[in-house]
Amino acid sequence: MEIKTADIAKLKKTARMIRIDILKMLTIAGSGHTGGSLSATDIVTALYFAKMRHDPNNPEWQERDRFILSKGHAAPLLYAVLARSEYFGMDMLTTLRKIDSPLQGHPSKNTLPGIEASTGSLGQGLSIANGIALGLRLDGYNARVYVLLGDGETQEGQVWEAAMTSSHYKIDNLCAIIDNNGLQIDGRVKDVMGIDPLVDKWRAFGWHTIEIDGHDMEEILSAFDEAEEVKGKPTMIIAHTIKGKGVSFFEGKARYHGIAPTPEELATALLELEDKDLVV
Amino acid sequence: MSQKIATRDAYGAALLELGRRREDVVVLDADLSGSTKTERFAAEFPSRFFNMGISEQDMIGTAAGLALAGKLPFASTFAIFETGRAWEQIRQSICYPKLNVRLVASHGGITVGEDGASHQSTEDITVMRVLPNMTVIVPADATETVAIINAIADYKGPVYVRLGRAKVPVIFEEDYRFKIGSAYVLSLGKDVNILATGIMVSEALRAAEILRDEKIDAGVINISTIKPLDGETVLKAAKTSRTIVTAEEHSIIGGLGSAVAEFLSEVFPVLVWRVGIKDRFGCSGTPEGLMKLYEITAEDIVVAAREAMSKKR
Numbered sequence: 001m002e003i004k005t006a007d008i009a010k011l012k013k014t015a016r017m018i019r020i021d022i023l024k025m026l027t028i029a030g031s032g033h034t035g036g037s038l039s040a041t042d043i044v045t046a047l048y049f050a051k052m053r054h055d056p057n058n059p060e061w062q063e064r065d066r067f068i069l070s071k072g073h074a075a076p077l078l079y080a081v082l083a084r085s086e087y088f089g090m091d092m093l094t095t096l097r098k099i100d101s102p103l104q105g106h107p108s109k110n111t112l113p114g115i116e117a118s119t120g121s122l123g124q125g126l127s128i129a130n131g132i133a134l135g136l137r138l139d140g141y142n143a144r145v146y147v148l149l150g151d152g153e154t155q156e157g158q159v160w161e162a163a164m165t166s167s168h169y170k171i172d173n174l175c176a177i178i179d180n181n182g183l184q185i186d187g188r189v190k191d192v193m194g195i196d197p198l199v200d201k202w203r204a205f206g207w208h209t210i211e212i213d214g215h216d217m218e219e220i221l222s223a224f225d226e227a228e229e230v231k232g233k234p235t236m237i238i239a240h241t242i243k244g245k246g247v248s249f250f251e252g253k254a255r256y257h258g259i260a261p262t263p264e265e266l267a268t269a270l271l272e273l274e275d276k277d278l279v280v
Numbered sequence: 281m282s283q284k285i286a287t288r289d290a291y292g293a294a295l296l297e298l299g300r301r302r303e304d305v306v307v308l309d310a311d312l313s314g315s316t317k318t319e320r321f322a323a324e325f326p327s328r329f330f331n332m333g334i335s336e337q338d339m340i341g342t343a344a345g346l347a348l349a350g351k352l353p354f355a356s357t358f359a360i361f362e363t364g365r366a367w368e369q370i371r372q373s374i375c376y377p378k379l380n381v382r383l384v385a386s387h388g389g390i391t392v393g394e395d396g397a398s399h400q401s402t403e404d405i406t407v408m409r410v411l412p413n414m415t416v417i418v419p420a421d422a423t424e425t426v427a428i429i430n431a432i433a434d435y436k437g438p439v440y441v442r443l444g445r446a447k448v449p450v451i452f453e454e455d456y457r458f459k460i461g462s463a464y465v466l467s468l469g470k471d472v473n474i475l476a477t478g479i480m481v482s483e484a485l486r487a488a489e490i491l492r493d494e495k496i497d498a499g500v501i502n503i504s505t506i507k508p509l510d511g512e513t514v515l516k517a518a519k520t521s522r523t524i525v526t527a528e529e530h531s532i533i534g535g536l537g538s539a540v541a542e543f544l545s546e547v548f549p550v551l552v553w554r555v556g557i558k559d560r561f562g563c564s565g566t567p568e569g570l571m572k573l574y575e576i577t578a579e580d581i582v583v584a585a586r587e588a589m590s591k592k593r
Contacts, residue, residue: 062350109377117348118377124369127338131345131353134330138306138351158369161338169330 007050008217014084015045015217016273019246021080021093023269026260029097032105035243035256037077039181039214040148043239044069046220047146048081056087059113063141066116066132070125071150071179072106073258078115079103087114123156125149126176130165133174144228147176152184155193160205166234167206174234175227176207179214181243183254202236214239247272284447288386290422291443292317294429295354295384299325302433306346308332308355310339315445316356316386336361340369340381347379352433358392359385359401359442363408374438375411381438383408384429388418388442389529390557390574391479391567400562401442406534408440409507415460416507418442420481421451424504427458435460442478444529446567449482451502463510465517469499472585473517473524477503477536480527480555480576487527487581497521498585509539511547518550523588525553527581529571532556551591553584 019041026032044067048054052065069078076096083090095101102111106120117128129147136143153159166174178198186192195201202209208230212219220239227235243257244250247269250261261269299305299321306328313319313331322329332339336357343353355362362385363370374381390400408416415437419425425443432439458464463475466485476484484500491498501517503510518524524544526537537554544550557574571577 117344118372121368121372124337124341124373127341127369128345128348128373130338131342131347132349133345134342135306135346135349135351138328139349158335158337158341161333161335162341164335165332165338165342168333 011045011050011217014049015042016246018045018077018080018084020270020273021083022076023247023261023266025076025080025093025096027263027266028094030260032076032097032260033073033258034250034260035183035253036071036150036179036181037074038245038247038250039241039243040074040179041077041245042215042217043148043177043179043220044077044081046217046224048085050221051224052146053143056085056114059087063143065143066145068117068125068129068145068147069107069119070147071122071153072119075103075105075107078107082112082114085114088112122150122153123158126159126162127165129174129176130162130169130171133171134169136173143173145174147174149176149178151178151180151182151195151198152189152192154178154195163202163205163207170232171234172231175224175237176234177237177239179241180238181241183243183252183257185254185257187254198238202238206233207236208233210235210237212237212239214241215245283450285422285450286445286447287419287422287425287443288317288445290425291384291386291429292320294426296320296324298429298433299328302352304350304352305433306330306351306353308339308343308353310334310336310357310361312357315358318354318356336366337369340366341373343381344373344379347381352380352382354382354384356384356386358399359388359404360399363401363404363440367407371411375413378413378437380436382432382441383439384441384443386443387445389444389478390562390570391444391446391529393446393567393570394564396564397561402531402557402562403534404442405506405528405530405536406538409534409539413437414507415439415505417460417505418478419504420478420502421448423450423452423454423456424458427456428504431458431460444479448479451482451485458504461505461508461510463513464502464504465513466500466502468517469521470497471521471523472496472589473499473501473521474527474581474585475501475503475514475517475524475536475540476527477506479529483576483578484527484581486578487585490578490582491585496585496589503536506536506539509543511543514540514543515548518544518548522550523592524550525555525581525584525588527555527576529576530556531559533559551588553588555581555584
């Protein structure tokens with residue numbers, strides 16, 4: 001699939017709006033995960049607005065492509081993307097983390113249309129994605145399953161159990177993405193519990209692997225296209241990203257893994273993000 | 281009660297029949313399909329059977345995904361590994377989103393025998409019962425197992441079924457009717473009622489006969505659905521005898537005895553004597569030897585009933 005330049009520009013603009021949504025909703029909520037929502041914004045935006053076949057008016061359409069947010073703490077990103085896709089109203093975003101709100105701190109299935117699985121306990125999403133992909137294959141549907149993992153998340157043993165399952169059962173309607181931002185709550189991934197060499201590991205587990213810049217829209221889209229062509233094995237896209245991407249003073253800081261912007265930080269961040277209107 | 285069949289064998293047969301009737305049934309196992317008896321399904325429906333290898337956590341997550349895709353997954357392994365190793369996966373990936381996954385575990389209880397404590401699941405009922413949305417069922421015999429497998433096929437939400445390794449007496453006739461959430465009254469006693477689950481139902485029947493010889497009118501009620509508990513029947517039993525003995529091949533902490541005591545303490549407090557495994561691990565031995573050692577035989581139920589009667593107010 002050839003992406004027109006204009007589409008890329010539109011996607012970049014959508015990603016920027018989603019970053020603004022994320023920052024606003026987190027500031028209102030007063031808590032939540034900023035860094036990992038911003039690092040994965042371009043990837044998830046590309047999926048929902050350019051790649052996946054899905055229908056916000058019919059969220060349970062059986063042949064839809066699925067997206068599982070295994071790194072469930074990036075819930076603000078998923079909520080913003082779903083709202084901008086018109087699964088529900090934008091005004092819902094202001095209820096993030098509030099009592100009785102369907103926008104829980106981590107995604108909960110059955111509370112909101114468009115949420116495919118309850119996640120938040122790390123390491124479980126790839127297994128779920130495998131199961132869905134196997135189910136779709138049994139039914140003969142052409143639909144694809146996408147699952148986004150954090151890099152720190154791959155320290156969970158279940159991820160590697162699932163990695164074996166994906167290749168053993170030749171699950172080629174599955175595409176996993178690692179948001180490889182290099183940081184987790186306690187600091188740098190390589191200091192807390194090293195996971196390198198990441199590409200070699202996934203390849204050794206029988207996966208087709210692609211390395212990309214996770215903030216380059218063209219690279220993101222062409223990786224998804226490449227994954228779709230791979231037969232007989234699952235595809236892992238290792239997306240190199242920057243935690244807190246888009247806001248200079250959040251970028252690359254582990255501290256912003258799990259805290260929300262202050263109103264002052266939001267004001268400064270919005271100036272940075274809105275300025276970029278000029279360059280698009 | 282002359283014929284003896286293991287509930288896991290009945291499961292293997294029932295699952296195969298269910299698979300023939302329903303194309304949405306898929307089965308997962310963690311390298312124990314010969315022991316859990318899912319191998320019969322696997323042989324006839326290889327495309328709908330997924331051996332996950334020795335990876336229970338991944339098996340639970342994959343079963344969740346298959347349910348999300350509209351399938352009816354049955355996931356089996358030994359009870360201790362299914363409910364213990366993968367407890368948090370069951371909580372997060374299955375119970376929380378209330379998915380239609382059937383966790384049918386074999387080798388529940390200490391009658392697993394010679395493999396010893398590491399393989400004897402004596403706390404699975406407790407840890408499954410505590411999970412919101414989870415239904416917990418323990419069949420008393422092979423007949424009831426078949427009825428349960430058919431009943432849970434049409435049920436909405438997660439279900440845990442605990443099966444055993446050892447051959448146990450067949451209690452019920454072919455026309456036995458099982459309903460999820462309903463206890464089955466075999467007899468109602470005026471002096472004491474024994475509420476039993478799983479293989480302890482046949483022990484309870486034997487205990488009731490011994491007690492009858494002592495002129496004690498003992499009833500036996502099969503509580504196969506431990507959650508949701510059939511409060512109406514439990515209350516009726518308590519009101520009739522004012523003394524209850526519970527019997528389970530499981531820890532007395534958190535299982536059937538706890539469920540009954542919790543319920544009655546709020547609505548009709550009576551003496552509840554719990555026959556079960558005390559707060560300790562098992563050991564290797566024959567099933568019969570272990571039941572004696574851990575004091576969960578008909579004779580132990582009789583002792584409990586006598587003591588309860590002597591303290592009755």
